Amino acid sequence: MPDKRVNVLIYSGPGASLSSVRHATWSLRRLLGPHYSIQTVSSDQILKEPWPTTCALLVLPGGADMGYCRMLNGHGNRRIKQYVQMGGRYLGLCAGGYYGSGRCEFEIGKKPMEVAGDRELAFFPGVCRGLAFEGFVYQSEAGARAVDLKVQKEAFQGTSTEHCKSYYNGGGAFVDAESFRERGVEILATFHDELSIDAGKAKAAVVYCKVGEGAAVLTGPHPEFAGINLNRNEPSNPKYGDLVDTLIANDKQRTDFMKGCLIKLGLEVSQEAQAVPSLSRLHLSCTQPSQVAELQQRWREAGIITSDGGEDLIKGEQDTFKVENVDFLSLNSLKGAVNDVLPEPVKDAAASVANAITSATKSDSTSKDPQADSSPDRILDYDALTKRLCLHPSSLPEPKDTPYFNHHAFYSNLQHYNAKQPGIVGDYGRVLLYGEVVTSTQSILDKNPTWLLHLPIGTTATATTQVSGRGRGTNVWVSPPGSLMFSTVLKHSLSLSASAPVIFVQYLAALAIVAGIQNYDRNYEKLPVKLKWPNDIYALDPSKDPKESSYVKIGGILVNSSYSGGDYTLIVGIGLNVANAAPTTSLTQLAAKLKLPPLTLEKLLASILSQFEALYARFCVTGFDQRLEKQYYASWLHSDQVVTLEAEGGAKARIKGITTDWGLLIAEELRDDGKTPTGRKWELQSDSNSFDFLRGLVRRKV
Structure with missing residues (x-):
């Protein structure tokens, strides 16, 4: 009874660039929502948890692949490789592309930048070599540029995109990728411009690799970066504004190419890109509405609600809430009441005043709302936004x-x-x-x-x-x-x-x-x-x-x-x-x-x-x-289910229930026939949901 694979996991541990994680999360949520849950995953989770059974796509974003090596070499890479070979999907972006190749060669002969060595995943069996374009500086936009990618239309079904512009900052090219066709490698896009390194005839920028029952897409550039999410006033690069303008002007081609890569991996993409949602008001209500006012008063007395510049605020450790009391007669109701009793000349004057108030209110609301001044479809720092908390004390x-x-x-x-x-x-x-x-x-x-x-x-x-x-x-x-x-x-x-x-x-x-x-x-x-x-x-x-x-x-x-x-x-x-x-x-x-x-x-x-x-x-x-x-x-799935205890040398055990003191799982060991109890029992504890019952496998906390 395997789970359907619904999780898209983006690695965010050591080695991953925070910026790259955010861009990957934003793009994949737009292109894959609502079919999948796009979330970040740590190195510890990669190493210890049963993520492969529900993971539709594992993403290694940009950053520094040596950090990936330090955390995942050995056991972590074996899990990733087995996951892909058994039908999983891997997307390696820039550093993740280096990491998914058989060998990484980065700035050879240029100490202290030089990185060279074999890599364990080796989805692309050859070398990923960089820099494709000079100028890269760690933790900087100094070497960033918009590069022209020539899309290999024959590798996709139904695409009309021939070229796309992509953000680039430090990535490599897949050397002699055309020579690995017999080993399941397809070139999805090539660099149009001349490169700073010898990458072979094709100058492969993005490759698709068949790996057992699964597949991987590896990139040198960053096709997941959208121009709208970049700051055109980046001080480290005087041409950054031109880069941003180029990416924004060519965003449809970039998006279509990203969709094509995801479809190539067997994922279900959204027909229309899912817009990044804006946070809405929060409404606080009670069974008896009058209790809202009592709660508001208690919060004020306890110092939870404070006044700042004429506004009532709740300043939490993470979030700030602007408190709004909606217990007042709306402007529309007021206008209606006025119109019922006033003569026509006064009605017109009252309407003008009300409309002016409405306009002023709208203007004030817009100017103070940090989301209103930004694009409705870009990376948003939700934690930094002031939330609006509407209290309903009368109805x-x-x-x-x-x-x-x-x-x-x-x-x-x-x-x-x-x-x-x-x-x-x-x-x-x-x-x-x-x-x-x-x-x-x-x-x-x-x-x-x-x-x-x-x-x-x-x-x-x-x-x-x-x-x-x-x-x-x-x-x-x-x-x-x-x-x-x-x-x-x-x-x-x-x-x-x-x-x-x-x-x-x-x-x-x-x-x-x-x-x-x-x-x-x-x-x-x-x-x-x-x-x-x-x-x-x-x-x-x-x-x-x-x-x-x-x-x-x-x-x-x-x-x-x-x-x-x-x-x-x-x-x-x-x-x-x-x-x-x-x-x-x-x-x-x-x-x-x-x-x-x-x-x-x-x-x-x-x-x-x-x-x-x-x-x-x-x-x-x-x-x-x-x-x-x-x-x-009566409600659980596990009565008398036979599982394998991985930490006990693969011993078979039958689930008998849970203990009534600490809720631990009771499992009795079975003989080799898988039926007869040996008399030995275990009490097992959950380790961050690492019990994978539906595959008949239980892991004990080490």
């Missing part, structure tokens, strides 16, 4: 203000589900923070801990779109439209550690998701949804024969914790694919298979929160008792 947000989330429907359903749960307070979801486009519901809370400490228990942040969804390890959340993404704040007392260990909260969250789906309405209990230990949600793939029991991931759980004053503060983050068929499957597809109406995000969120609060309340009283244990095992 819930109206659908016209939040067209993708109906607050009235959410609170109505929350009240309905809570009425079925005797004994709960109704805290979860009582305070709701919603944004149409946010960085990450998890990060907004987790990265601003001072504000977090003053949020009520059960405060929930949710969003329609996340631009940097967080998951556990490299198993990141995909955040396309139709996903339910939310994070809920809990407080768990240290005094409960013996009877109700905090580790079980993630298991309760998983149970709440399954129960929330199956108690959504009548007949939804038939939806084939299961949990994967410790923190993922899976569904039976509706496109496969049910007899195959082919499950795919539709959701994940992330719990962040901090400790203060005798309490753990927990942020339980959940991502769940409700209505989008990409990249795996959705709950709506499962419902359609059973001829059930599609699930709505508002109602499902209310159902899950109500279940979660009830499960947690019971857990605090009884611990993870037999009732919860029975419910958990």
Whole structure:
């Protein structure tokens, strides 16, 4: 039951240039979203985590390939090479192109710049030699230029692009690439201009390499760099403005070439480039709107809200929020009221004043919004932007203000589900923070801990779109439209550690998701949804024969914790694919298979929160008792599953359950027949989600 490969992982560890990582992330999100989740990955994750099973593309960006060698030589490169040979895809950009070749030769004879040596990946079996063009300086734009690439149209299907301009700064050329055709190498583009080095007849700038069941594309230049993201006033290069203008004027050809390379690798590209989303307002509401004013007052008294230049601000450790109170009569309503009672001459004067105020308001808003002064489609530093937090102290947000989330429907359903749960307070979801486009519901809370400490228990942040969804390890959340993404704040007392260990909260969250789906309405209990230990949600793939029991991931759980004053503060983050068929499957597809109406995000969120609060309340009283244990095992995928214990010499073991003290996985060793227990048991702990059950393999923490 293999996972579908949905992650595009961009290496961001030692050796990688921050600028190159940002450009690669921006371009790939535009070209591959929403089909894939584009995220960064560290060297530690490459070395230790089970990323290959869900990775559609591994990207080694620009930087310095010696840093890659130091971190990944040996075990890391063996994992990468095996991943590609088994059907994976590799994109090496500039330094990543050097690194993916059989040998790197850089500035030979020019100490101290010289780098020369064999490389372990060797997707391109020959030499990548640089500099293709002179002038490169580390950590500088002094040698940057726009180079002309001649596209080899015969290597692509249906492309009309013959030339494209690409950013270049320090890359190499693939020497005698034409001589390796019999070994699966194709030239995708050549340098048009004369080079500073001998690269052979073809002057190959970009190559495609067939590697076992997989493939790699290696580049010398940087086709992922868009001119719109470059600063034309770069002081280190007097011709930089011309470079930027050239790239902007030829951006369509560059984009088409990048698309062609990704399609060549077997990836699904977006028909239209996905625009970089702008952050929207955050709307804060409560079950009883008057509680918003009480919360605002408490924040002001605690110094969470401060005044600066006439504006109310919440200055968090990572984010700054401009606090706006929407409890006033709108200008349109005021104009309507005035028109009802005033004579015509006065109406005209009032309208002029109102229009002037409106114009001034718009102008003021634009001038102070850092996003408004920049292109709507370029790299944005979301953390540096001031977010707008709108408080709703007298009424819930109206659908016209939040067209993708109906607050009235959410609170109505929350009240309905809570009425079925005797004994709960109704805290979860009582305070709701919603944004149409946010960085990450998890990060907004987790990265601003001072504000977090003053949020009520059960405060929930949710969003329609996340631009940097967080998951556990490299198993990141995909955040396309139709996903339910939310994070809920809990407080768990240290005094409960013996009877109700905090580790079980993630298991309760998983149970709440399954129960929330199956108690959504009548007949939804038939939806084939299961949990994967410790923190993922899976569904039976509706496109496969049910007899195959082919499950795919539709959701994940992330719990962040901090400790203060005798309490753990927990942020339980959940991502769940409700209505989008990409990249795996959705709950709506499962419902359609059973001829059930599609699930709505508002109602499902209310159902899950109500279940979660009830499960947690019971857990605090009884611990993870037999009732919860029975419910958990009824919902998980692993009963009596046989796996391989990699750290125990490949021993076979059968999964028997989890311990009720620390939630560790219980596995009993089997004899060589794979059936008979030896009597030996292990208690296994998750290591950053490195349990790869669906491939029958368990790794123990070393």
